[in-house]
Amino acid sequence: MPIQALLAGWAPAALMAGRLLVAVALAALFTLTTTVTAVLEGFQRLLRPFGRWVDADRVGLLVAITLRCIPLVAEIVTEVLEARRARGTQGSLLALAVPVVVRSLYAADAIGEALVARGLDD
């Protein structure tokens, strides 16, 4: 926002910030009121005309797993923050970023394995 203000003046900057706020609020409302299965079906219907180029099922799954991963990554960050505090390395950005990335990658590997085991090997 400060950059916007500098480049385009305060009014457009405030407008932009307002738009972002509304978008975030709408997204929260959406996730509160819509099941992911409904989203998957919506994507399938939406993408049907493009079926030759886009695999609607896969796009829907991508959205579902993205939503599922938000609490998972949040948990990893919480645990790493706790570990950082326990070891007295507070404030070090490196001590946060490195373990979070490494553990997220491990989790991604494990989720991929589970997806295959659950029959999504296409």
Add this chain to the structure above:
Amino acid sequence: MSTIVFDGVSHSFGDRRVLRDLSLTLTERRIGIVGANGSGKSTLVRLINGLVTPDAGTVTVDGLLVAKNAREVRRRVGFIFTNPDNQIVMPTVEEDVAFSLRKRGLSAAEIAGRTREALDRFGLSAHAAHPAHRLSGGQKQLLALAAVLVGEPRVVVADEPTTLLDARNSRRIADLFRAMTQQVIVVTHQLDLLEDFDRVICIEDGAIVADGAPAVAIDAYRALLA
């Protein structure tokens, strides 16, 4: 019961050999696998549904070559992981169970019915619409079990399913394994879980060192620990 055959299986991760020329035929109803960390047990069970493909040798399930018919084999073999968090794909409990029934040619009503039944059986009905990540560790493992069993596999393979659970929850999961009509293959460090199993196999350094009745194989494992 299904017949699972390992024939001359070897596998390495980089320089480390995890399985050495292992041959094994599994036909019993309840089979336990024990061994130290890094002994090769997890790799062994991952071969059964093709999560790992061996460097040498073959694995078959009811005569189906796992390397060639992975999809068909995975429909017959359900897999339970140690950490249910990695196994839960969908954001809510009922959606995750229903996810196992995708692409099976079932109607929406059938999927809903079977999902409800599975949640009922595992005492998760009250949580059907809850976010999966809010469940307790024990409930998450129950959800993982429900999501696997709703697909009606013939064989259930579990890799340390109780390692992250407290005593009460691990007993609950153990009881559920005992009550299952499916063929069950469990890797575990919880030796009392295997007491009434039909066969226990002890793996050390990628090879079978004991194989037989639970008492015999577990004694051999305890002797290795000493």
